[in-house]
Amino acid sequence: DTGVSQDPRxxxxxxxxxxxxxxxxxxxHNRLYWYRQTLGQGPEFLTYFQNEAQLEKSRxxxxxxxxxRPKGSFSTxxxxxxxxxxxxxxxxxxxxxxxxxxxxxxxxxxxxxT
Amino acid sequence: GExxxxxxxxxxVQEGDSAVIKCTYSDSASNYFPWYKQELGKRPQLIIxxxxxxxxxxxxxxxxxxxxxxxxxxxxxxxTQPEDSAVYFCAALNSGYSTLTFGKGTMLLVSP
Numbered sequence: 683d684t685g686v687s688q689d690p691r692x693x694x695x696x697x698x699x700x701x702x703x704x705x706x707x708x709x710x711h712n713r714l715y716w717y718r719q720t721l722g723q724g725p726e727f728l729t730y731f732q733n734e735a736q737l738e739k740s741r742x743x744x745x746x747x748x749x750x751r752p753k754g755s756f757s758t759x760x761x762x763x764x765x766x767x768x769x770x771x772x773x774x775x776x777x778x779x780x781x782x783x784x785x786x787x788x789x790x791x792x793x794x795x796t
Numbered sequence: 797g798e799x800x801x802x803x804x805x806x807x808x809v810q811e812g813d814s815a816v817i818k819c820t821y822s823d824s825a826s827n828y829f830p831w832y833k834q835e836l837g838k839r840p841q842l843i844i845x846x847x848x849x850x851x852x853x854x855x856x857x858x859x860x861x862x863x864x865x866x867x868x869x870x871x872x873x874x875x876t877q878p879e880d881s882a883v884y885f886c887a888a889l890n891s892g893y894s895t896l897t898f899g900k901g902t903m904l905l906v907s908p
Contacts, residue, residue, distance in 0.1 A: 715895065724802075724885045724898030725840065738895055773839070781894055782828045782847065787839040 684708055686788035688774050694794045695764055702760045703791045707776030714757050715785065716749055717773040725773055731757060764795045798823040798890050802899030810907055815876050817902045819886035820868040828889040829862060829869045830896070835882045843884075844871070876906045 687706045695701050707714050712733050717725035728747065730738040733754040746764075751757040761768055771790045777783040799822040809815050821829075830845035846853045846860045846869065853860050857876075862869040873880055883903050887896040 713894065722900070724800075724887075724900050725896075727895045727897065730895050732894070738893065781889070782845070784830065784842045784845065785896065787841070789839050 686774055686776050686786050688772075688788040688791050690791055691789065692792045692794075694796065697764060697766060697795055699764055700760065700762045701764060701793065702758055703772055703774075703793075705757045705759070705774030705776075705788060707755070707757070707774070708778070708786055709755075711776035711778040711786070712754070713777045713783070714751055715775045715777075716757070716759050717775065717787075719771045719773055719790070720769075728759070728772075761793075764793075766795045769793055769795045798826060798888055798893075798897040800886060800888050800897050800899040802886050802902055804902060805900065806903045806905070808905045808907065809876050811876060811878060813876055815871075815873045815880070815904055815906075817871045817884055817886070817904070818868060819870070819888075819899050820866075821888040821897075822867070823888070823890050824864075824867065825892060826888040826890045829860070830887050830889075831860060831871050832885045832887065832898075833882045834885065834901075840885060873904075876904075878906050878908050880904060881906045 689704045714731045716728040719725045731751040746762045749759045773790045775785040775787045802819045827848040832840040833843045834840040859872040883901045885901045886899045
């Protein structure tokens with residue numbers, strides 16, 4: 683399967699704990715995005731990488747959130763001191779080539795904070 | 797930043813009817829407008845897109861129209877089938893950025 687893969691598919695954690703998610707993009711894609719989706723809403727942009735450089739970050743993104751893409755391949759998204767409001771589906775997407783290249787989404791990681 | 801409004805939030809049609817979903821955007825610099833389909837429990841998938849230098853694009857039963865002056869674009873699905881039932885999201889890309897802003901989605905239900 684050469685699609686975008688995300689791990690884990692589901693994560694249940696207690697409030698205050700730290701969690702880390704992983705995304706493996708399509709191998710030839712240099713652009714990687716993290717989005718968050720809650721029930722009944724569209725995907726909300728979190729952050730964007732081109733190769734290993736983090737080029738954009740949502741103003742809505744709390745400083746408890748951090749993302750990395752150390753070698754320009756896979757990426758991790760960490761949430762520190764989780765809150766119940768962090769419960770959502772976290773979607774990773776990748777694209778290649780030019781700015782208008784289609785986004786290919788992964789299946790997401792569903793986070794539940796209890 | 798960009799703001800994308802999408803209507804309606806839900807749409808029920810009979811099989812064979814047409815469905816139209818409309819979106820408006822706020823930033824006149826936006827120049828790329830994709831549409832994604834998300835089936836229950838699955839990932840969003842691109843179904844069609846349009847660039848600002850084109851007014852209309854068609855792919856079999858799906859078409860998208862763009863009115864740059866009014867800053868709105870629409871998805872048209874003809875001869876709807878039950879398998880078209882899903883949530884549809886419009887999105888807009890500002891040329892100064894590299895990230896899409898999505899609408900809140902339209903749940904389309906096609907009844908046999």
